[in-house]
Amino acid sequence: MIDTRQRGNVAGREAVWRRITGTRHAGLVVALALLAVIGLVTVPDTFATSSNLVSILALASTIGVITVGMTFVIIGGGIDLSVGAVMALASVWGTTLATQSYGPAVMVLCAVLVGAGAGLVNGVLVAYGRLVPFIATLAMLVAARGLAQRISEKKTQLVQSANDVIVSLSTTRWLGLPLLVFLFALVVVVGWLVLNRTTFGRRTYAVGGNPEAARLAGINIRRHTMYLYALSGLCCGIAAVIIMARTTTGSSTHGDLYELDAIAAVIIGGTLLSGGRGTITGSILGLLIFTVITNLFILNGLDTSDQLIAKGLIIVIAVLLQRRNALGGTS
Amino acid sequence: MLEVRNIVKHFPGVRALDGVDLDVRAGEVHCLLGQNGAGKSTLIKILAGAHQPDSGTISFDDKPIRLATPTAAMRAGIATIYQELDLVDGLSVAENVFLGHEHSRFGFNRRGESRRATAGLLARLGHPEIPPDAEVGGLSPAAKQIVSMARALSHDARLIIMDEPSAALAHDEVANLFRIIRDLAAHGVSVVYISHRLEEIREIGDRVTVLKDGRAVASGLPAHDTPTREIVSLMTGRSIEHAFPDRTGAEFGDDVLRVTELTIPGVVDRVSFTVRAGEIVGLAGLVGSGRSEILEAVYGARPASGTVTVRGRPVRGGPHGAVRLGLGLAPEERKAQALLLDQSVAANITLATLGNHARFGWIDRRGERAAARRLIETLDVRPPDLDRPIRTLSGGNQQKAVLARWLAEDRTVLLLDEPTRGVDVGARAELYALINRLAGQGIAILLVSSEVPEVLGLADRVLVIRDGRIIHQAPAADLDEHAVLDMIMEGSAL
Numbered sequence: 157m158i159d160t161r162q163r164g165n166v167a168g169r170e171a172v173w174r175r176i177t178g179t180r181h182a183g184l185v186v187a188l189a190l191l192a193v194i195g196l197v198t199v200p201d202t203f204a205t206s207s208n209l210v211s212i213l214a215l216a217s218t219i220g221v222i223t224v225g226m227t228f229v230i231i232g233g234g235i236d237l238s239v240g241a242v243m244a245l246a247s248v249w250g251t252t253l254a255t256q257s258y259g260p261a262v263m264v265l266c267a268v269l270v271g272a273g274a275g276l277v278n279g280v281l282v283a284y285g286r287l288v289p290f291i292a293t294l295a296m297l298v299a300a301r302g303l304a305q306r307i308s309e310k311k312t313q314l315v316q317s318a319n320d321v322i323v324s325l326s327t328t329r330w331l332g333l334p335l336l337v338f339l340f341a342l343v344v345v346v347g348w349l350v351l352n353r354t355t356f357g358r359r360t361y362a363v364g365g366n367p368e369a370a371r372l373a374g375i376n377i378r379r380h381t382m383y384l385y386a387l388s389g390l391c392c393g394i395a396a397v398i399i400m401a402r403t404t405t406g407s408s409t410h411g412d413l414y415e416l417d418a419i420a421a422v423i424i425g426g427t428l429l430s431g432g433r434g435t436i437t438g439s440i441l442g443l444l445i446f447t448v449i450t451n452l453f454i455l456n457g458l459d460t461s462d463q464l465i466a467k468g469l470i471i472v473i474a475v476l477l478q479r480r481n482a483l484g485g486t487s
Numbered sequence: 488m489l490e491v492r493n494i495v496k497h498f499p500g501v502r503a504l505d506g507v508d509l510d511v512r513a514g515e516v517h518c519l520l521g522q523n524g525a526g527k528s529t530l531i532k533i534l535a536g537a538h539q540p541d542s543g544t545i546s547f548d549d550k551p552i553r554l555a556t557p558t559a560a561m562r563a564g565i566a567t568i569y570q571e572l573d574l575v576d577g578l579s580v581a582e583n584v585f586l587g588h589e590h591s592r593f594g595f596n597r598r599g600e601s602r603r604a605t606a607g608l609l610a611r612l613g614h615p616e617i618p619p620d621a622e623v624g625g626l627s628p629a630a631k632q633i634v635s636m637a638r639a640l641s642h643d644a645r646l647i648i649m650d651e652p653s654a655a656l657a658h659d660e661v662a663n664l665f666r667i668i669r670d671l672a673a674h675g676v677s678v679v680y681i682s683h684r685l686e687e688i689r690e691i692g693d694r695v696t697v698l699k700d701g702r703a704v705a706s707g708l709p710a711h712d713t714p715t716r717e718i719v720s721l722m723t724g725r726s727i728e729h730a731f732p733d734r735t736g737a738e739f740g741d742d743v744l745r746v747t748e749l750t751i752p753g754v755v756d757r758v759s760f761t762v763r764a765g766e767i768v769g770l771a772g773l774v775g776s777g778r779s780e781i782l783e784a785v786y787g788a789r790p791a792s793g794t795v796t797v798r799g800r801p802v803r804g805g806p807h808g809a810v811r812l813g814l815g816l817a818p819e820e821r822k823a824q825a826l827l828l829d830q831s832v833a834a835n836i837t838l839a840t841l842g843n844h845a846r847f848g849w850i851d852r853r854g855e856r857a858a859a860r861r862l863i864e865t866l867d868v869r870p871p872d873l874d875r876p877i878r879t880l881s882g883g884n885q886q887k888a889v890l891a892r893w894l895a896e897d898r899t900v901l902l903l904d905e906p907t908r909g910v911d912v913g914a915r916a917e918l919y920a921l922i923n924r925l926a927g928q929g930i931a932i933l934l935v936s937s938e939v940p941e942v943l944g945l946a947d948r949v950l951v952i953r954d955g956r957i958i959h960q961a962p963a964a965d966l967d968e969h970a971v972l973d974m975i976m977e978g979s980a981l
Contacts, residue, residue, distance in 0.1 A: 353849060353850055353852070354845070354848045354849055354850060355841045355842060355845045355848050356848055358834065358838075358841055358850065361827065361830065361834075362827055362830075362838055365827045365828075365829055365830065366823075366824075366826065366827050366828070368823060368824050369823075369824055369825050369826060369827060369838075370827075370838070371806055372786070372788060372806050372816055372818055372824055372825065373806075373810070373825075373838045373839040373892065374806050374807050374809070374810025374811070374839050375807070375838075375839075376805075376807045432827070432829060433829050
């Protein structure tokens with residue numbers, strides 16, 4: 157008995173160790189390292205500068221926060237196409253003259269609540285209205301974008317100087333990094349903890365991996381599904397605050413095609429699109445790979461069209477490699 | 488015409504076919520009998536090219552053949568009509584019939600020709616009234632079956648495998664089905680006919696092969712005059728006598744589970760019964776008799792009218808509410824309904840009771856693992872490794888993990904649906920002992936099994952289910968296997 161207990165512990169420790177060193181993410185780490193090497197070789201004087209690294213992280217922050225929510229939704233067996241539009245809506249709502257008159261705290265609260273509220277609508281439509289997630293969130297994508305245009309009258313809304321506290325998330329630095337990078341890190345850490353250390357996270361895997369088993373185990377899968385979309389919306393609200401800080405604006409054009417980048421990052425990170433399997437760490441690595449590629453193309457002065465082609469190739473290659481690994485692992 | 492020799496097929500954790508032989512002559516209706524898990528579906532899938540055997544040979548027309556894909560089987564002249572008909576609902580009848588081998592010229596379908604050919608086939612099958620242009624999704628189950636058969640004929644199939652074709656049919660439709668089968672046989676087409684209904688086999692079959700535990704225990708029996716008793720004992724005759732625990736002297740408490748007038752329209756008809764604390768009640772019945780549906784309805788997993796109470800409190804709000812009242816279900820399809828195959832043994836065990844190991848949603852991982860380890864040791868799950876993915880365990884150990892899920896906290900009622908399906912013989916005895924022990928702890932247990940000896944051996948009281956009703960109930964000690972089999976099979980035919 158003592159024997160098995162020790163063995164169990166060793167196995168547990170190995171699993172933890174594996175997770176930390178990221179054997180399962182080794183491919184992603186190598187890919188990221190490779191990109192860094194390419195950067196150091198092609199643009200040695202601009203790539204490894206602290207200002208460039210900061211700009212990569214700042215760029216990654218917005219979609220990064222969205223990616224955390226997206227990871228939950230996809231592991232839970234769904235998909236959220238509305239993230240970019242919901243973020244735009246939240247940024248617009250958070251920067252209307254009316255909202256701004258109450259000060260920065262209300263602006264943040266408003267953006268976050270609008271995001272969570274839109275996510276909740278997605279969740280209710282999917283979980284209780286039994287709409288296919290693709291359709292429900294596609295409808296939200298279109299409608300949220302439209303509502304954002306209507307509220308802003310298609311104008312870009314500036315964050316007023318009285319509310320500069322929000323912009324200071326981007327301009328104030330701590331340990332050399334803008335505060336919003338810490339906000340991003342906080343979301344990632346909290347997301348990781350929720351996914352790996354709470355009943356909510358564990359049930360997310362169950363609901364996505366085998367909904368019938370989850371239901372028969374007494375999990376309220378509809379309510380859980382609803383929460384997942386609300387969580388994704390909440391992340392969009394936080395992302396809206398970050399984009400307000402970075403661009404000092406709220407606009408209905410923010411976040412165009414973010415949903416594709418976020419989904420791609422999650423997929424590259426090894427999360428199964430059919431649900432039940434995936435990690436936050438993988439998604440974030442996937443996102444960083446995407447962001448660094450963008451950065452490299454810009455620094456090298458290359459065409460953005462080529463950048464899109466490269467990204468497309470990377471998605472395909474990443475998934476093909478993962479499938480080979482998965483097959484090798486089971487046989 | 489078809490000669491199958493010594494086919495062996497393994498699935499992870501279970502040997503589904505263990506050296507099966509099968510001989511089918513030209514123009515005969517050959518019936519395949521066997522209980523659930525005997526290997527019938529695996530054998531069919533191998534003949535249909537959907538599974539590959541691990542070893543063994545198949546010859547057709549005295550020539551050895553390899554059925555590498557469903558298409559290869561089709562080309563060889565073997566067509567399979569599955570229980571769940573594999574038709575495309577959105578396409579027309581003619582399009583379904585010629586799906587995959589369309590009449591075409593330069594890539595354009597010659598739809599007129601397909602329609603004419605389809606009409607011809609349907610007429611041959613005695614159903615000229617089915618319009619070749621109708622969308623298949625709108626047809627009745629019987630008509631769909633005719634379309635499936637037309638598809639098989641369109642391939643010039645010389646061997647047609649029918650998996651429980653009568654299951655979805657009404658009385659007169661079955662008669663038409665038999666007429667078609669006879670007609671096919673008269674034209675030299677062989678039919679492998681699978682059914683649970685002995686009466687049908689007597690009526691339509693020429694010879695019978697009985698499968699049991701992945702082997703053919705009898706082949707080539709005459710279908711018309713082999714005594715029922717002999718067939719039944721071949722189906723149930725056990726290679727190893729299971730050690731059922733001794734239940735005499737078991738003591739029962741109060742009524743814990745009370746089911747009143749439970750009704751699922753068309754499936755279950757006003758079923759009422761009670762289960763006492765510490766009592767094991769077995770439901771005996773055929774697949775489709777409503778036995779599993781009763782279990783699922785009791786658990787709130789299937790909408791039904793009537794009331795279910797646990798210690799006087801009504802079960803509401805689906806499985807979620809049932810679990811809160813102390814019910815637990817080990818479902819019929821372990822992999823599809825119970826397990827998270829990618830997850831660890833520990834995560835599977837604690838899935839339903841995770842809340843007990845958490846404060847404000849935060850999992851106490853040490854407590855969770857300790858509880859899982861305790862259960863693994865109590866139930867002797869092997870290997871005793873919490874972090875191993877559950878898919879790598881054998882069927883018996885997976886089933887133990889499913890039971891462990893409900894033992895992580897005190898349950899009042901356990902619903903066990905086919906608890907030993909896909910479990911090898913050795914592990915069964917352990918599961919029996921475990922179920923006995925649970926009842927000894929005062930848990931009320933409601934058990935469903937296709938294997939009548941299992942119900943009789945484990946349960947204190949047996950409810951015989953046929954056509955969604957309880958037709959008989961008695962203490963298990965007062966019943967024997969043949970009596971129960973007679974009851975559940977009788978009249979289940981036409």
